[in-house]
Amino acid sequence: MDFTGQDDQCCDRTLEKEIDDIDQSDQCPERLLVSEKNKTDQYPERPVEPLASDCCGSGCIPCVFDLYEQELKLWKEECRKIRQGGKEICDQEVLCPEKYLGFKLTSIKPVTRDTFMYRFDIPGGARLGLKAGQHIVLRGSINNQTITRQYTPVSELTAQGYFDVLIKLYPGGQMSQCIRSWKEGDLIQWRGPFGLLQYVPNVFSKIIMLAAGTGIAPMTQVIRVILENEDDETLISLVYACRTYEDILMKEQLDQWSGYWNFSVQYVLSQDTQENVIQVKKYNDTVHLGRLNSTLVSQMVPLTERGQVLICGTKSFDKDMINHLKKVGWEMKDIFKF
Ligand SMILES: Cc1cc2nc3c(=O)[nH]c(=O)nc-3n(C[C@H](O)[C@H](O)[C@H](O)COP(=O)(O)OP(=O)(O)OC[C@H]3O[C@@H](n4cnc5c(N)ncnc54)[C@H](O)[C@@H]3O)c2cc1C
Structure with a gap:
């Protein structure tokens, strides 16, 4: 995810960084904050680095140090998976109303002659963080001019790792023209959530x-x-x-x-x-x-x-x-x- 907004007070820590912290922390666990240490409780045991005296010095293939490197790589991957699938990441809601975030477009599917379903990736299995009826704002650029329009994701509010937006393209529409140029893999700028509906069960019959x-x-x-x-x-x-x-x-x-x-x-x-x-x-x-x-x-x-x-x-x-x-x-x- 690409954080391209100006407001550093909000959402200034990328999900990628949180996951990448594993790489740093396994090198030097004492650098971790207390809260980070708690998160590492679920990790499998870290492989033990061989002592210099464990190597026989005969040029074995693989050497004990090669085996250690392989084990370490697997261990990092397991930790990364735990972090991605674990509560800390999945409970995160990534949207920020004050700042545009870049979400990777992963698929475009035609639904009718002029309406398409666009799927976006949310890194780390996180949720978008919308409530029922809320919408998000899309930023695009046309003829060097920035334009914005509102759209309402149709994927489940609890969806993790992705969100879907159903968009009708108008022949003369400015944002429609911008959206027509999208390709899978593009980073698209969204911010939110917005919307005033507050649904409370059983208030209306x-x-x-x-x-x-x-x-x-x-x-x-x-x-x-x-x-x-x-x-x-x-x-x-x-x-x-x-x-x-x-x-x-x-x-x-x-x-x-x-x-x-x-x-x-x-x-x-x-x-x-x-x-x-x-x-x-x-x-x-x-x-x-x-x-x-x-x-x-x-x-x-x-x-x-x-x-x-x-x-x-x-x-x-x-x-x-x-x-x-x-x-x-x-x-x-x-x-x-x-
Ligand atoms: C809260 C909210 C949520 C929305 N959610 C969605 C959504 O989930 N999916 C979605 O596709 N759109 C949604 N919209 C509409 C969207 O924000 C844009 O207005 C729409 O995509 C057209 O933008 P454009 O720049 O392509 O057209 P514009 O450049 O704004 O308009 C150009 C011309 O296109 C035609 N046009 C534009 N909008 C409409 C329209 N709504 N109906 C009929 N003709 C129109 C008109 O002839 C207009 O003159 C939502 C709007 C709001 C306010």
């Missing part, structure tokens, strides 16, 4: 989610947190607007969640046809054709006591949804826009 396109990203974080908590009895009703059936993102994941008693999803497709949908849809998909207008919102999102509505889409989608919801009687205090 029902959460209605209105999402459009990649606006599904923050919803998936909240859905996962609710469904993975057996004590959380919140009902989730997702209304997901896309252009066509093929544009539905994270469909497999949504199908899997549909098996939970407290989750349901309805798709609203603005540019699809009856013929296509009949051919491609799964038997238990609920699909509406047309735009998510005032009439449809009043049917799908009736005013619910102890309910909350989450909205994430384009600026115009968000604005339209808030207007439709107000007509139905929803108050702004029960509406959250990502």
Whole structure:
């Protein structure tokens, strides 16, 4: 990971350095701090260096010193693995809001004609450190100008060693142009986490989610947190607007969640046809054709006591949804826009 920000107060110790400390500490254990010494408790016993008198001086191959070097190398590797897989590293959350960190892009996978899944490496098996619904800020450069945009990782919040971001590329989009030039192995600059949603289980009896396109990203974080908590009895009703059936993102994941008693999803497709949908849809998909207008919102999102509505889409989608919801009687205090 490349720490390229200016603020040295924060995140100034790289994970690589922590792991590399093993190399130094095994040479000179007394240099370790007390806390570092505690970490070494789990290490296997260090090989004992032969005395000069242990060598017979006959030029044996391998010599006792060669064997010692091999043993030492293996021991270092084992210590490194313990350090990487151990609690100290895995419990670390690497993100920093004040400073951009470079994360290595490890894969790019097409999801639809214009949306791609980008996976980034987090060294040492650490976690990103996001809460449900939070996003991160990407820094890019185009025509020698620095630009920033927000994105919401869709990988599990507890994922260790990687994070995934689902990004739609727009033909005229500035950051989209920058992202199109990414290659596997590039270091990409992110900082965070940001976001004001603070999800508390069982506060609302029902959460209605209105999402459009990649606006599904923050919803998936909240859905996962609710469904993975057996004590959380919140009902989730997702209304997901896309252009066509093929544009539905994270469909497999949504199908899997549909098996939970407290989750349901309805798709609203603005540019699809009856013929296509009949051919491609799964038997238990609920699909509406047309735009998510005032009439449809009043049917799908009736005013619910102890309910909350989450909205994430384009600026115009968000604005339209808030207007439709107000007509139905929803108050702004029960509406959250990502
Ligand atoms: C909190 C938050 C989280 C976000 N998370 C994600 C995410 O996980 N994945 C993701 O792909 N995007 C996400 N976005 C949107 C993202 O930040 C950018 O706005 C988007 O990638 C477009 O940036 P751009 O520089 O390519 O386009 P810009 O240069 O900003 O825009 C150029 C043109 O592209 C079109 N355009 C741009 N954005 C949109 C849009 N959202 N809908 C329709 N047309 C648009 C418009 O015609 C616009 O005039 C998020 C936004 C916010 C605020």
